[in-house]
Amino acid sequence: MDLDLRLVRYFVAVADELHFGRAAARLHISQPALSKQIRRLEQEVGFRLLVRDSRHVALTTEGVRFLRDGRALIAHASRMTRPDVSGIRVAHIFDLDTCRVVVDAFSSRYPDVQVTASSMDSRRQFDALMSGLLDVAIVRLTPAMTNAHPVGWRRLPLRYEPFWLVGRPGDPAAETASMYERPIEVFSDPVGSAMFNAHGEFVSELEAHAGVAFHWLGNPGTFDQCRVRMLRASDRRYLLEFESYALRYVHDGMPVHRPAELQPVYPWSIVWRDEPSNRAVADFIETALEQADVRGWLRQQSSAPFWPHAAVPTPV
Structure with a gap:
């Protein structure tokens, strides 16, 4: 049997999405056409790969195995055709x-x-x-x-990765600071916003766990944009920030503190x-x-x- 690599790619897309509509959009083909190609692949291999009804799509036991082998086949084909296989x-x-x-x-x-x-x-x-x-x-x-x-x-x-509390310019240095001492702000997009992401989900869960209402500032994108916002701030708050960013604020006279009550880690x-x-x-x-x-x-x-x-x- 000569296996059609195109059909394997279609199956992998459906297995990734577990949804024919999303997989069809990703592959830039119609949903009926995708369903037809998956049935054709199942006929070629001689066993069912998916269990599907009007609402759900799931892999069969054979489908799980075929997905593993199919990914390996696609990866091998990609390495054969990609000019720089060492990259x-x-x-x-x-x-x-x-x-x-x-x-x-x-x-x-x-x-x-x-x-x-x-x-x-x-x-x-x-x-x-x-x-x-x-x-x-x-x-x-x-x-x-x-x-x-x-x-x-x-x-x-x-x-x-630890999170630190970043103070304002001129604040005294201290190893730790309480999460309940001052209002806390975060550079993140809140729940319900179009840009809500994995970081926002983490911050939201921390907010609920700590029982503190954070001030959500949105996500400026780059450290320089965050830095400008911090240098302009005149209120007394702490910024809850990734270690990757937090330690860089020290160069502008902003002290950093480990949270005293718990250590959030990403x-x-x-x-x-x-x-x-x-x-x-x-x-x-x-x-x-x-x-x-x-x-x-x-x-x-x-x-x-x-x-x-x-x-x-x-x-x-």
């Missing part, structure tokens, strides 16, 4: 430094491997990874992401497709885990308890 495609999230640190270490160790870096938030990175547009992703995984793509990928915890994971990877992907993962060990990214560095306790990703 690797990753993405950064604005000016946050986790991925950048790994890319710098990787490029220093493997200068002959081309790294193509884009800018995407966690959700877009994960979708791009599963669509074959990225080779590896460093993201915060959310239930919505894992529900949308239940199979076909692997992950390992990479960093629990759980970054390194994620890749569950398929035979090229050497560059394996080396990138190895470099990332080495950086995590050398920099203590997974060790607790505050006397306050980590939050959320359930955020630690289980290696899969």
Whole structure:
């Protein structure tokens, strides 16, 4: 049997979305045409790949196995046709430094491997990874992401990035500060906004856990834009900020403090497709885990308890 690679790609899209309408839109074909092609593929392989009714789509046991093999087949075909098979495609999230640190270490160790870096938030990175547009992703995984793509990928915890409280220029230095001492603001888009994302979800959950109503400032995008907003502030508040940004405010006379009551940590994971990877992907993962060990990214560095306790990703 000569397997049509185009049909395999169609099936992978449906398996990723678990929804024929979304998969059809992603593939730029009509939903009836996609359904017809999936039935054709099932006829060719001789078994059902999907169970579907008017509301739900699910993989059969054979479908789960076929998805794994299908991803491997597509990846192999991609490597055969991509000119630079030694390259690797990753993405950064604005000016946050986790991925950048790994890319710098990787490029220093493997200068002959081309790294193509884009800018995407966690959700877009994960979708791009599963669509074959990225080779590896460093993201915060959310239930919505894992529900949308239940199979076909692997992950390992990479960093629990602490959040700090950033004071105003001229505030006294102190190792810790209470989350209840002053109003707290966050650079994030709130629930219900068009730009609500994985970071906003995390902040919203923290807000509910701590019992504090944060002041949501929206997401300016870059550190320089955040910095200008902070330098212009005249009120007495704390900014709750990623360590990647927080420690940079010190250069402008703004002290940073660890939260006294609990230590919020943002759980970054390194994620890749569950398929035979090229050497560059394996080396990138190895470099990332080495950086995590050398920099203590997974060790607790505050006397306050980590939050959320359930955020630690289980290696899969």
